[in-house]
Amino acid sequence: MNVADKLPPVHDDLEAGGEYRLHEQVGFVLRKANQRHLSIFAAHVGDLTPPQFAALARLHEVGETSQNQLGQLIAMDAATIKGVIDRLKKRGLVTLKPHTLDRRRLVVGLSEEGRVLVERLLPVAMRITAETLKPLNAREAEIFLKLLGKIADG
Amino acid sequence: MNVADKLPPVHDDLEAGGEYRLHEQVGFVLRKANQRHLSIFAAHVGDLTPPQFAALARLHEVGETSQNQLGQLIAMDAATIKGVIDRLKKRGLVTLKPHTLDRRRLVVGLSEEGRVLVERLLPVAMRITAETLKPLNAREAEIFLKLLGKIADG
DNA sequence: GCAAACTCGTTTGTATACGAATGATACGCC
DNA sequence: GGCGTATCATTCGTATACAAACGAGTTTGC
Structure with a gap:
């Protein structure tokens, strides 16, 4: 089970192009993508x-x-x-x-x-x-x- | 300085579509992308x-x-x-x-x-x-x- | 030849990350 | 109201990750 799976759905408010939104920062999304991959990997392999x-x-x-x-x-x-x-x-x-x-x-x-x-x-x-x-x-x-x-x- | 920066350039051999190549596995590339982002972040922020x-x-x-x-x-x-x-x-x-x-x-x-x-x-x-x-x-x-x-x- | 510079592996210290177990508290349902 | 269940924070154990410093060994410059 992955923490990321429990995140609430994020609503896009795409007006105001210059503003900061965490879920649009590459680093944050990369981290979440990594988490999801990790959990898939663990489910398939387990001991490595x-x-x-x-x-x-x-x-x-x-x-x-x-x-x-x-x-x-x-x-x-x-x-x-x-x-x-x-x-x-x-x-x-x-x-x-x-x-x-x-x-x-x-x-x-x-x-x-x-x-x-x-x-x-x-x-x-x-x-x-x-x-x-x-x-x-x-x-x-x-x-x-x-x-x-x-x-x-x- | 990032470890990933020192990786040798990877040559694409795109024949044999079904074969295993580490640099095409999402997990591996995600990890490297994360590393690069980390090092960019550290260069800008430093103490966080x-x-x-x-x-x-x-x-x-x-x-x-x-x-x-x-x-x-x-x-x-x-x-x-x-x-x-x-x-x-x-x-x-x-x-x-x-x-x-x-x-x-x-x-x-x-x-x-x-x-x-x-x-x-x-x-x-x-x-x-x-x-x-x-x-x-x-x-x-x-x-x-x-x-x-x-x-x-x- | 030989001192300086570099490389290899190691250790230490800090910071994620997550599973699993635990104690304290809150909640649901009857 | 009270018991089983769920939630919150914590702790322990393990595994990346990287910076920095180190000793031992190798290469370069001259």
Whole structure:
């Protein structure tokens, strides 16, 4: 259950174009959209968070990498990716080993269980995206993803 | 500085429509968009977070309310809004007093400093939204906000 | 070669976020 | 009126997120 689901319907008063209305501020609506997606994700997956899944999915894509590099690939700073990897490690979904040449680095890889799990979840992830986009028709969804991508990349 | 800014450019390989690509999953892109907005917000405001500002802005709109009700108005669950209000209280931006009729409730209101601060920040918030939407032209921005609203509200 | 600058991972501190459990209070229904 | 249910605020536990500072290691500049 999501907090956002309980929000009262918001009435549009579209006169007075220059005024402040919280529900028209991108940040606020982005946050709510995120909340809704989170709850859809949790309903489908349950025992893995989106960041954890993102890490596993990227590892599956690129193979082994250093911890920080993986973080960059999924837009997480060093402190955040560390926690994510720690928890995945504790569950045996990833493996950690020192880099042979650069002794600062920690090489992260998928364990066998991790690989199996990711491959099972990849189709689920696509269904999650589809369900999140359900309020839009196909054409709108395509436009939305394009524009959202521009916003995300600056 | 934002982690997302350092992400390598992502190349579109648009053949194979049914395949999994992380950068096309809404959740992932929503998260990045949020990150970019966060960093824009921080650059403009600095000593207030978006949730804190949302709380103040809503209080300015609706006047006094109970803590939980305020949470519902900005899509925060009880545990989250408590922390936000606590921190605003500690800085003297909101006032807390018991409800006269319902002794369970805690009535939250803007302090004088809080009111002054919100009123100063309202125009800034609109500039933050504008800057976040800068990658889009006016028509795109309008479409984007409409579609994002649908996604957020389910 | 070597000192300065940078990178990698870690830790600490703060701020969301939410689920779940709890105590106090209010309300509904009979 | 009183009991079951619902609501309000709080607390605990877990998981992002990021800034800042740090030690250890590596690369650059000269």
